[in-house]
Amino acid sequence: MRASVFLGVVISCQIVFGEENGGDSVAKPNIIYINADDLGWMDLSVQGSTYYESPNIDRLAREGMIFTNGYSPSSNCTPSRAACITGQYAPRHGIYTVDSSARGESKDRKLIPTPNTTDLDTSILTMPEVLKEAGYVTAHIGKWHLGPDPLEHGYDVNVAGAHWGFPPGNGYDSPYDFPNCVQEEEGEYLTDRLGEEAVRFIEGNKDRPFFLSFWTHSIHSPIQGKKELVEKYEQKTASEAHDYPTYAAMVQSLDENVGKIMDTLKKHGLDRSTLVVFTSDNGGVWRWSKQWPLRAGKGSFTEGGIRVPLFVRWPGVIKEGSSSETPVSGIDLFPTFLEAAGIGVPKRKVLDGVSLMPLLSRGESLAERALYWHFPIYLQGACPERNDEKFRTRPGSVIRYGDWKLHQSFEDGRLELYNLKDDIGEKHDLVGRNPEKADELLKRLNSWREKIGAPVPTQLNPDYRGD
Template identity: 50%
Template sequence: MNLFPRSVLHSLIHCLGFFLASVSFPIHASEKPNIVFFFIDDLGWTDLGYMGSEYYETPHIDSLAQQSMVFTDAYANAPNCAPSRASLMTGKYTPRHGIYTVGDPRRGNNKVRKLEPIENETVLADDFVTVSEALQSNGYTTASMGKWHLGSDPRTQGFDVNVAGREWGSPSGGGYHSPYHYPELVNEEPGEYLTDRLTSEACQFIEDHKEGPFFLYLTHYAVHTPIQGKEELVTKYQQKTKTERHNNPKYAAMIESVDDSVGRVLDAVNECGLDENTIVVFFSDNGGFGGATSNAPLRGAKGMLYEGGIREPLLIKWPGVTSPNERCSEPVIGIDLYPTFLEMTDTPTLSGVELDGLSLCSLLRDHESTLDRPAIFWHFPCYLQGKGDPHGGPFRTTPAGAIRMGNWKLIEWFETGRLELYNLDSDLGEETDLSKSHPEDLKRLHSAMIQWREAVNAPIPTTPNPQYRANRN
């Protein structure tokens, strides 16, 4: 519980941050690096040209990849939107903030849920000091443009500027085409495309704040449902030869609009003379939606703890530090970006803030180095309706947890206690369950996951659902 009103706490954070910055980090504001952070919604691991797609066209993102460090084993903190974003903002695993899923944790037919899920928070509590608040304390102007999904206004969580951010998880009103009504973004005329407009707002922000430093969180609603592309791009992909893996013209059009956004924003950075002092990050909040794209060769899709639901594209360009065309295979996760941004900008960790993530700066300086971390974890004690349950049920996922340790990955299903073990080095598609043939590895990973759950007070659902019917099918 906060001892001060939110406004007073913000003032104290700002004053403390400016004092620490002036004492410990005597850097002129213009020398602090800007950060442009593209955060895409529901983009799958293979939905980009540089990741192997032969149908979707992403020349600007592919060019950025050639200038960046490419993280091949990067993960979201959850298989769907809100918990992933809460972990990104706080640098904490989901049990720390209590946002486990989107909305109701009981999504799906009540009669086929064996357990009562853990209750879910839908708003990020004011007690947490977000990465944007930390950067504000170091003199950064901060802007959130696009999807927020953690409450009614990101300006209560450390952003100076909010364009189109509310508690909504997908575009409101007419979807991606105007007319629409968002905070600081209203257009009554039909036809404007939301991704394009957010891009224009981002470019104007860069121009207005080119004296820096700034943190631009361009968090596109795309490529989340509804699947709506610009008509001319949809027509283009309807005429293009489809592939077995990727063959959705409307989704392809949405991805091209995201790619155009990356190109336009980076052009604005260059035109303002900021290219050598701007860090660029490109990431996604969870795996591709199975109704729109394929995540193959990964198993599963959005809403699942299989690789297709949580493994993401991640690019980081840090001028003067990263080298072009470098690839890093170290497992990293969304909570790592908070401490990474702090180290990149010489921003002190504010008093009382504890982070679960690790800074990636050592990897960015030397892609062959490793992080001193035994494992990364997921905790999803909720239900999501939809196809995908490997055990024949009607859910994308039942309550579950997962751990990745080295090349090994374990998934535990809380309804049944079932354990699945995979070696991602030899079985990226998680086709062969090794839980019976590798009992020592199974025990090692499961013990580590239990210890982690105890450390973060991760609740496991155990209460039977009184309306459950044993015959699920």
């Protein structure tokens, strides 16, 4: 049975943007939050890939603002999504990874990791809850991975959202094993079904403000593309970094369904009254798609694991063809959506991010700040570009401040310092050459951890058999 659509009550709280840019005045815009899964920073043609094709996403990006230093709040699925939807860093909600924090073999883990929370607590105020209270009808379509049901967290409609981090059963091939997600044609493809559901929701709510989370499962495993698209890319010249036809087919299917959404907005005259964000929950999987010049990929807190595509489009408000080098994060989306909708931050809510609207709508600079990542956990899997045969992630923290980025290991206290302006690939550790900068960033990192109550594991693991 298909989920019924709740018709939200429109309240009088409004905000008007667009006049400074000569655009239309927009009161209480629609908001569409597109979150791809495991799509890396270099996995789109607008980002520089010569193998993958993404004309619809490229157009979306070029019609708004491209953030060249856009980040996910974590390097894998669940913690990134939790941070974005709550607007809070991981220590506030306790979600650091998927499943257990003690991943890998115990004999390889030097420390006892901090316990992990797997489901987002329903007491934590979320982005859709605040928007719903302000009169938005809210829908989640696609991957959830934050607990059993998005309806517990402020959504009126749920299509395909469940515990699973990947499509179970037949994967992307129908029939599906998701709530409220039923094939309508034999042999249809999951990404296409989700795209059709998004179109249906938009058309059913075009006369009231809506908030749509379109969180596709693509490009998460299982790597399954549509046969005709796989055959297309088998005939195309690959690049050194991108050479997987099935992966390329999945990128194209994602792109086609983003195109459906954008075409639907234009068809119904919603184009200039809708704020659209496109991003990814973390970096790409290294073994399937290299993110060069970035180092490593999903699961690592080097740039390849956390720097992601981030585009924001709102005609008449955001200047077409604009870009920003300002470092921003998924935790900034919550306050951005609130300001765009003219909604104040609820007194009971703590937000770690900042609104991007001054930058997006008026070109103003944001106050200089640091971005943080905290992962007191282990995540198994070899990370060749980190020279680690056991783990993609070991316990530690990271700070980016200005052009500088500092990694701190909790196992041995080791520091790594990089200047991303000169060394985006994090190849040249500058701790020895610039100890003062490392100390400065470490002090900021320690102060942030103390302020936010971030746990640091110190207990040694008696099973450890390492060097």
